[in-house]
Amino acid sequence: MKRFWIAFFLFIAAAALLPAVVTSSFWLDFLTLTLFLALLGQGWNILGGYGGQFSFGHAIFFGTGAYIQVILQSKFGISAWTAIPFSVLGGIIIGLFTGFLSFRYGLRGSYFALITLAFAEAFRILATSAKVVTNGGQGIYISLNREPAATLSRLQFNSVEGYYYTALILTAVSILLAFWIENSRFGAQLMAVRDDEDAAEALGINAFRTKMTAIGLSGAVTALGGVFYVQKFLLMDPSIAYGPTKSIEMLIVPIIGGLGTIFGPLVGSIFLHGLGEASKIVTSGLIGDRPGLDLILYGVALVLILALLPNGLIGLMKGEWRRPGGKKAKQQTPEAGRDA
Amino acid sequence: MLDVRNLTRRFGGLTAVSDASLRVEAGEIVALIGPNGAGKTTLFAMIGGFLAPNEGTVSFCDQEITGLKPHKICQAGLVRTFQIVKPFAKMTVRENIAVGAHTRIKARRAALERAEAVARQVGMEPMLDQQASTLTVAGRKRLELARALATEPRLLLLDEVMAGLNASEIAEIVPVIRKIRDSGVTILLIEHVMQAVMSLSDRIYVLNNGGMIAEGTAGEIASNPNVIEAYLGHGAQERLAQAGTDA
Numbered sequence: 001m002k003r004f005w006i007a008f009f010l011f012i013a014a015a016a017l018l019p020a021v022v023t024s025s026f027w028l029d030f031l032t033l034t035l036f037l038a039l040l041g042q043g044w045n046i047l048g049g050y051g052g053q054f055s056f057g058h059a060i061f062f063g064t065g066a067y068i069q070v071i072l073q074s075k076f077g078i079s080a081w082t083a084i085p086f087s088v089l090g091g092i093i094i095g096l097f098t099g100f101l102s103f104r105y106g107l108r109g110s111y112f113a114l115i116t117l118a119f120a121e122a123f124r125i126l127a128t129s130a131k132v133v134t135n136g137g138q139g140i141y142i143s144l145n146r147e148p149a150a151t152l153s154r155l156q157f158n159s160v161e162g163y164y165y166t167a168l169i170l171t172a173v174s175i176l177l178a179f180w181i182e183n184s185r186f187g188a189q190l191m192a193v194r195d196d197e198d199a200a201e202a203l204g205i206n207a208f209r210t211k212m213t214a215i216g217l218s219g220a221v222t223a224l225g226g227v228f229y230v231q232k233f234l235l236m237d238p239s240i241a242y243g244p245t246k247s248i249e250m251l252i253v254p255i256i257g258g259l260g261t262i263f264g265p266l267v268g269s270i271f272l273h274g275l276g277e278a279s280k281i282v283t284s285g286l287i288g289d290r291p292g293l294d295l296i297l298y299g300v301a302l303v304l305i306l307a308l309l310p311n312g313l314i315g316l317m318k319g320e321w322r323r324p325g326g327k328k329a330k331q332q333t334p335e336a337g338r339d340a
Numbered sequence: 341m342l343d344v345r346n347l348t349r350r351f352g353g354l355t356a357v358s359d360a361s362l363r364v365e366a367g368e369i370v371a372l373i374g375p376n377g378a379g380k381t382t383l384f385a386m387i388g389g390f391l392a393p394n395e396g397t398v399s400f401c402d403q404e405i406t407g408l409k410p411h412k413i414c415q416a417g418l419v420r421t422f423q424i425v426k427p428f429a430k431m432t433v434r435e436n437i438a439v440g441a442h443t444r445i446k447a448r449r450a451a452l453e454r455a456e457a458v459a460r461q462v463g464m465e466p467m468l469d470q471q472a473s474t475l476t477v478a479g480r481k482r483l484e485l486a487r488a489l490a491t492e493p494r495l496l497l498l499d500e501v502m503a504g505l506n507a508s509e510i511a512e513i514v515p516v517i518r519k520i521r522d523s524g525v526t527i528l529l530i531e532h533v534m535q536a537v538m539s540l541s542d543r544i545y546v547l548n549n550g551g552m553i554a555e556g557t558a559g560e561i562a563s564n565p566n567v568i569e570a571y572l573g574h575g576a577q578e579r580l581a582q583a584g585t586d587a
Contacts, residue, residue, distance in 0.1 A: 185446055188439050198422070200428075202411075
């Protein structure tokens with residue numbers, strides 16, 4: 001517990017001071033998006049990491065939060081601040097709706113993954129056809145107003161720093177939420193359901209309600225990510241909102257960083273974004289501009305991590321890795337004799 | 341305390357349990373024995389709410405609990421362990437037991453303290469900070485017991501907690517179970533380890549081919565001709581008697 005607070009304050013202090021060192025707006029923007037992805041990853045981690053329910057369509061929460069935020073402002077003239085609770089509530093409601101349909105009928109594992117994927121696709125098509133509300137495929141915009149006086153009321157910042165610090169605050173809150181989960185009754189019950197649902201039920205845990213709470217929380221955090229995206233880019237269209245790209249980014253970040261760990265999504269996001277940029281720099285520096293080569297490098301690194309690090313980068317810090325093709329070299333969770 | 345009446349469960353054409361009844365009074369240790377495939381675990385699953393019976397009722401403390409969800413039954417004070425152990429693999433022993441404790445305790449710290457106390461009660465104190473997945477079979481069986489106990493049950497259903505243990509491990513766990521009963525928890529157990537069954541139980545029920553064939557004290561059961569037939573095959577009783585007179 002003490003170690004968490006030390007790590008947390010070190011992270012906040014370092015991140016708060018970074019803009020003093022990083023003056024290039026390109027790199028500050030890069031860091032902002034890294035924090036933003038860490039926020040989305042934490043949203044996924046609550047349900048996928050702590051709850052063991054692997055969603056392949058988490059964009060449904062991101063997109064819904066984002067769409068509500070943008071529509072309330074541009075079509076109804078509601079202020080950005082007033083829109084936020086509605087957007088988050090939208091994420092929760094969609095979470096409970098998909099959760100109810102999936103968990104009520106006992107969908108687990110790959111079936112749950114498939115149904116979330118299908119839900120996100122259905123919403124993408126819905127957003128494309130419901131032109132009256134969403135403007136369909138051409139997207140919907142918030143009018144740009146970067147008057148310094150309007151910064152706080154319209155939540156549009158003049159500087160990259162404004163967005164950077166907003167992203168930092170949101171990520172910090174999501175980390176605190178994960179910390180609470182690890183140290184609460186709800187979290188203990190959620191992880192019990194993840195590890196063995198029957199055993200959890202036998203010990204008095206209402207598995208259905210626990211999973212519903214998790215998907216609601218997860219939807220709220222992810223929708224908040226959508227709100228941030230809209231306030232930063234001022235636009236939303238069906239494929240950004242509900243396309244598979246966001247869903248996959250969201251799940252890959254905590255998996256790389258460490259499933260069901262407090263800092264996993266943050267570490268995963270830093271690594272993933274860092275790796276993307278690094279492979280671009282390396283390939284263009286060494287052999288000139290060859291489009292696509294950086295993606296190959298990026299892909300190889302991802303495969304290696306998934307193959308060798310069963311508990312992600314956070315696991316690697318604790319010395320858990322797997323020898324290629326062989327037995328697990330050093331791991332805290334040997335599976336041998338599991339059901340003896 | 342527990343009143344099981346005429347439970348029947350069919351899987352397609354197979355009747356796993358048919359018309360089985362049993363009673364457990366407060367403060368008893370009652371054993372349920374029977375050959376492999378007799379339907380003991382199915383009967384447990386129906387009592388614990390994991391399987392709905394086709395016919396019959398289960399009452400616990402004068403309340404009918406037939407068809408309730410397992411977590412409701414646990415909250416009412418009836419908890420079961422699993423024959424195939426189900427540890428929460430990614431948690432430590434302490435965290436595993438605390439999950440059980442959380443059924444009655446909201447605060448995390450209090451639940452962890454209660455977990456420690458329960459671990460002491462079942463002799464798992466040295467393993468508290470070990471990952472559950474690194475436990476031996478004996479350790480996992482004991483963890484099942486500890487977790488169930490942490491929910492503060494009035495009735496504990498133990499499904500073969502001694503299977504797979506060696507003689508000295510069994511000798512260790514028998515007094516633990518007796519101590520649990522002495523602390524005021526009633527126990528119904530399925531067991532194949534006869535020496536333990538005989539020394540622990542006040543009464544024994546015998547299930548064979550899904551039906552209850554005998555009920556009585558350890559001595560009565562050991563000499564019951566139906567039971568001997570069920571375990572040793574048709575005609576065994578006569579052959580035994582024959583062998584006795586020949587000798």
